[in-house]
Amino acid sequence: xxxxxxxxxxxxxxxxxxxxxxxxxxxxxxxxxxxxxxxxxxxxxxxxxxxxxxxxxxxxxxxxxxxxxxxxxxxxxxxxxxxxxxxxxxxxxxxxxxxxxxxxxxxxxxxxxxxxxxxxxxxxxxxxxxxxxxxxxxxxxxxxxxxxxxxxxxxxxxxxxxxxxxxxxxxxxxxxxxxxxxxxxxxxxxxxxxxxxxxxxxxxxxxxxxxxxxxxxxxxxxxxxxxxxxxxxxxxxxxxxxxxxxxxxxxxxxxxxxxxxxxxxxxxxxxxxxxxxxxxxxxxxxxxxxxxxxxxxxxxxxxxxxxxxxxxxxxxxxxxxxxxxxxxxxxxxxxxxxxxxxxxxxxxxxxxxxxxxxxxxxxxxxxxxxxxxxxxxxxxxxxxxxxxxxxxxxxxxxxxxxxxxxxxxxxxxxxxxxxxxxxxxxxxxxxxxxxx
Amino acid sequence: xxxxxxxxxxxxxxxxxxxxxxxxxxxxxxxxxxxxxxxxxxxxxxxxxxxxxxxxxxxxxxxxxxxxxxxxxxxxxxxxxxxxxxxxxxxxxxxxxxxxxxxxxxxxxxxxxxxxxxxxxxxxxxxxxxxxxxxxxxxxxxxxxxxxxxxxxxxxxxxxxxxxxxxxxxxxxxxxxxxxxxxxxxxxxxxxxxxxxxxxxxxxxxxxxxxxxxxxxxxxxxxxxxxxxxxxxxxxxxxxxxxxxxxxxxxxxxxxxxxxxxxxxxxxxxxxxxxxxxxxxxxxxxxxxxxxxxxxxxxxxxxxxxxxxxxxxxxxxxxxxxxxxxxxxxxxxxxxxxxxxxxxxxxxxxxxxxxxxxxxxxxxxxxxxxxxxxxxxxxxxxxxxxxxxxxxxxxxxxxxxxxxxxxxxxxxxxxxxxxxxxxxxxxxxxxxxxxxxxxxxxxxxxxxxxxxxxxxxxxxxx
Numbered sequence: 001x002x003x004x005x006x007x008x009x010x011x012x013x014x015x016x017x018x019x020x021x022x023x024x025x026x027x028x029x030x031x032x033x034x035x036x037x038x039x040x041x042x043x044x045x046x047x048x049x050x051x052x053x054x055x056x057x058x059x060x061x062x063x064x065x066x067x068x069x070x071x072x073x074x075x076x077x078x079x080x081x082x083x084x085x086x087x088x089x090x091x092x093x094x095x096x097x098x099x100x101x102x103x104x105x106x107x108x109x110x111x112x113x114x115x116x117x118x119x120x121x122x123x124x125x126x127x128x129x130x131x132x133x134x135x136x137x138x139x140x141x142x143x144x145x146x147x148x149x150x151x152x153x154x155x156x157x158x159x160x161x162x163x164x165x166x167x168x169x170x171x172x173x174x175x176x177x178x179x180x181x182x183x184x185x186x187x188x189x190x191x192x193x194x195x196x197x198x199x200x201x202x203x204x205x206x207x208x209x210x211x212x213x214x215x216x217x218x219x220x221x222x223x224x225x226x227x228x229x230x231x232x233x234x235x236x237x238x239x240x241x242x243x244x245x246x247x248x249x250x251x252x253x254x255x256x257x258x259x260x261x262x263x264x265x266x267x268x269x270x271x272x273x274x275x276x277x278x279x280x281x282x283x284x285x286x287x288x289x290x291x292x293x294x295x296x297x298x299x300x301x302x303x304x305x306x307x308x309x310x311x312x313x314x315x316x317x318x319x320x321x322x323x324x325x326x327x328x329x330x331x332x333x334x335x336x337x338x339x340x341x342x343x344x345x346x347x348x349x350x351x352x353x354x355x356x357x358x359x360x361x362x363x364x365x366x367x368x369x370x371x372x373x374x375x376x377x378x379x380x381x382x383x384x385x386x387x388x389x390x391x392x393x394x395x396x397x398x399x400x401x402x403x404x405x406x407x408x409x410x411x412x413x414x415x416x417x418x419x420x421x422x423x424x425x426x427x428x429x430x431x432x433x434x435x436x
Numbered sequence: 437x438x439x440x441x442x443x444x445x446x447x448x449x450x451x452x453x454x455x456x457x458x459x460x461x462x463x464x465x466x467x468x469x470x471x472x473x474x475x476x477x478x479x480x481x482x483x484x485x486x487x488x489x490x491x492x493x494x495x496x497x498x499x500x501x502x503x504x505x506x507x508x509x510x511x512x513x514x515x516x517x518x519x520x521x522x523x524x525x526x527x528x529x530x531x532x533x534x535x536x537x538x539x540x541x542x543x544x545x546x547x548x549x550x551x552x553x554x555x556x557x558x559x560x561x562x563x564x565x566x567x568x569x570x571x572x573x574x575x576x577x578x579x580x581x582x583x584x585x586x587x588x589x590x591x592x593x594x595x596x597x598x599x600x601x602x603x604x605x606x607x608x609x610x611x612x613x614x615x616x617x618x619x620x621x622x623x624x625x626x627x628x629x630x631x632x633x634x635x636x637x638x639x640x641x642x643x644x645x646x647x648x649x650x651x652x653x654x655x656x657x658x659x660x661x662x663x664x665x666x667x668x669x670x671x672x673x674x675x676x677x678x679x680x681x682x683x684x685x686x687x688x689x690x691x692x693x694x695x696x697x698x699x700x701x702x703x704x705x706x707x708x709x710x711x712x713x714x715x716x717x718x719x720x721x722x723x724x725x726x727x728x729x730x731x732x733x734x735x736x737x738x739x740x741x742x743x744x745x746x747x748x749x750x751x752x753x754x755x756x757x758x759x760x761x762x763x764x765x766x767x768x769x770x771x772x773x774x775x776x777x778x779x780x781x782x783x784x785x786x787x788x789x790x791x792x793x794x795x796x797x798x799x800x801x802x803x804x805x806x807x808x809x810x811x812x813x814x815x816x817x818x819x820x821x822x823x824x825x826x827x828x829x830x831x832x833x834x835x836x837x838x839x840x841x842x843x844x845x846x847x848x849x850x851x852x853x854x855x856x857x858x859x860x861x862x863x864x865x866x867x868x869x870x871x872x873x874x875x876x877x878x879x880x881x882x883x884x885x886x887x888x889x890x891x892x893x894x895x896x897x898x
Binding site: 019026027029030033034036037038039040041043044045047048051054055058234235236238239241242243246247253255256259260261262263265266267268269270271272273274276277278282283284285286299302303306330331332356359360361362363366367369371389390392393396397404407408411414415418422 | 502503505506509536596597600603604606607608609610611612613614615617618620621624625627628686687688689690691693694695697698699707710711713714716717718719720721722723724725727728729759762763766788790791792793795796813816817819820821822823826827847850851854855868869872875876879880883884887
């Protein structure tokens with residue numbers, strides 16, 4: 001009988017022959033498999049690099065902003081024709097006219113309404129506010145001539161930063177050929193330059209890209225997160241302590257445990273629906289307020305905080321508890337004096353990670369109206385406000401070229417906060433976490 | 437008096453109560469030298485008094501603040517309606533809106549009608565009174581409780597035990613918040629969804645293929661009650677989730693395999709957190725990325741291949757969502773792979789299997805239930821994801837399985853139906869809650885199945 005005819009080798013030598021024959025193929029498969037793995041990892045990393053690279057390359061230019069220097073004549077006829085010098089009169093004067101006059105003086109050969117309108121379009125509407133501020137602060141300026149640095153329009157800013165192509169057809173670039181020529185002229189005598197963009201960090205939202213800043217959103221995020229932290233930290237730690245140290249093993253605690261695990265996986269938008277139906281429509285709380293946002297985010301982050309705190313409490317060895325109990329401490333004293341302080345680094349890490357998640361969250365906040373266009377920086381937890389990620393969402397919807405840069409800038413600010421928070425968590429964990 | 441001041445006063449009262457209780461305890465035994473005759477430390481009497489004082493005061497405070505605006509609004513509207521013929525509901529809600537805006541200061545008082553202005557003034561007056569009465573009632577309750585405990589303090593009062601029992605109840609209340617949240621979600625969503633289904637029949641919602649809720653605003657027009665067939669939304673959600681999983685599952689799984697089985701520990705320590713960065717990036721950033729980078733990129737690629745890709749294609753949204761989910765899949769799969777005992781691998785090696793053969797035929801098979809559980813969790817994450825699709829997917833409810841076209845999803849519709857001004861009774865608004873209920877149930881189901889599968893698997897090696 002031929003031993004190999006039915007495919008079953010009978011001797012060791014035959015087996016070796018067959019194995020060797022397949023070996024090259026199997027090694028190739030091995031290398032291929034390994035290459036797939038490496039490719040997957042490389043692809044994942046390249047996504048990270050690509051994502052951050054795109055955001056940085058689009059957004060870093062927000063640090064600088066185009067400013068134009070003009071010789072402003074504080075004409076008493078325009079500012080205060082009656083000569084009262086009263087603050088109320090000074091506040092309502094037509095400062096835009098001063099800017100226009102300065103522009104006409106700089107470019108005396110521009111004539112005709114359409115051309116003049118284009119010329120006036122070079123300077124931001126924020127310029128008149130700036131002049132008004134100066135005059136109100138020092139009425140002595142009236143009648144004088146002063147070289148003032150004013151905010152340029154966002155289209156000029158984009159041209160300066162090279163984000164508007166000069167070679168593009170005129171009707172596609174939002175700047176006319178005449179405007180480009182004026183910009184070049186102003187640039188030639190150094191009257192138009194890019195400077196550090198303070199307004200981005202001190203202004204609230206605006207319809208004009210050059211005036212829009214993240215201050216309002218940062219303050220709104222801060223207030224919202226403060227409320228979230230004040231509520232979710234004590235409640236979360238309390239719940240974790242109860243479940244880990246006190247709870248009897250019974251039906252009720254089982255229900256609570258299953259509940260917490262399921263809540264952690266509920267989509268965030270469902271929490272927004274809860275906030276809308278419960279806090280706003282049932283309890284009549286104000287829309288768009290950081291207070292309501294904080295409440296919703298508290299419910300959203302609670303499972304995270306509880307789960308992390310429980311893990312930290314679980315990591316404290318039973319011997320610590322036994323020693324304390326042996327010395328006559330009660331269970332609560334054991335927890336407060338010994339277990340909780342030892343678990344604190346882990347608990348804090350969990351809290352920070354929960355807060356980081358809350359900071360990046362936007363879907364539930366859309367539901368409770370934190371998407372409004374709000375210019376003023378909120379002063380309290382009941383003022384209408386928005387938060388950083390929602391500001392990103394709002395700006396990303398706007399068509400102006402300048403807002404793409406602002407959006408990326410806001411994303412960079414948001415990511416910076418997140419990196420700081422996560423780095424704090426990592427440092428806390430590495431520095432204070434004990435290995436028993 | 438603003439609520440935050442009242443809150444501070446309550447805290448101050450509790451601090452005072454601590455001192456009162458402690459001093460009383462020392463006094464009842466006759467001075468510091470006799471403290472050993474007390475059942476508990478003097479501080480425990482103080483803590484007990486402080487807790488008893490704070491609990492009723494805080495209870496009153498929370499209940500009052502929660503219902504104050506509703507009660508005031510009702511009082512004021514009762515006055516508005518007085519002496520006039522009954523006001524229609526729609527006009528009433530408009531007036532109420534004006535009223536709220538005037539009270540909040542976002543609308544100048546001169547821009548509203550006379551009755552509304554009067555009502556707003558009345559509202560502000562009542563609110564001021566309410567502030568003071570809140571302070572009175574809350575602090576009064578606290579002081580009464582304080583006096584009650586103070587009278588009870590005697591040397592044999594088991595203050596520590598009582599105080600600790602109170603603490604335990606407070607801790608229990610903390611953990612009950614999680615249950616209350618679930619109850620709140622279920623109640624609010626089910627209630628509103630129930631109202632929706634009393635207007636729109638079940639069958640239309642679950643089997644209808646036409647979704648155009650915007651029509652429903654013009655309720656007075658004939659034949660314009662809106663169409664609420666949610667099938668296109670379900671299809672769109674599935675399509676985008678499918679694209680996301682096609683990206684995330686192979687990439688996540690292969691990265692997990694590579695990092696767990698092949699990579700040197702040093703590389704693993706660097707690469708793993710780097711991949712997890714993807715999970716920490718806020719979803720708005722992904723949305724922005726999809727709109728400004730991936731979408732146009734796909735269009736250009738599509739054009740070069742002679743395909744028309746919609747500006748807000750399902751492919752762009754799904755791709756970016758897949759990138760977001762990669763670390764989710766990979767870290768779960770990593771956990772499952774490392775949980776497979778080394779002895780199984782050793783066994784396979786001893787039989788002459790190569791590494792990849794061991795992984796494919798032994799490790800992955802042993803880890804399969806856990807990996808499937810992880811993938812189910814990832815699917816539930818994809819279905820519930822909102823910001824990416826709101827920004828990158830479309831609004832039009834197309835019924836298609838072509839990923840190059842624009843589709844809409846359940847979450848996108850919830851957001852578009854609820855953002856902006858709304859009235860609570862229109863089927864348009866209520867539809868969002870019906871969609872929310874579907875979302876909640878589906879993700880819950882996926883989650884329960886996933887946890888069950890994972891738990892079942894873990895028991896094998898424990």
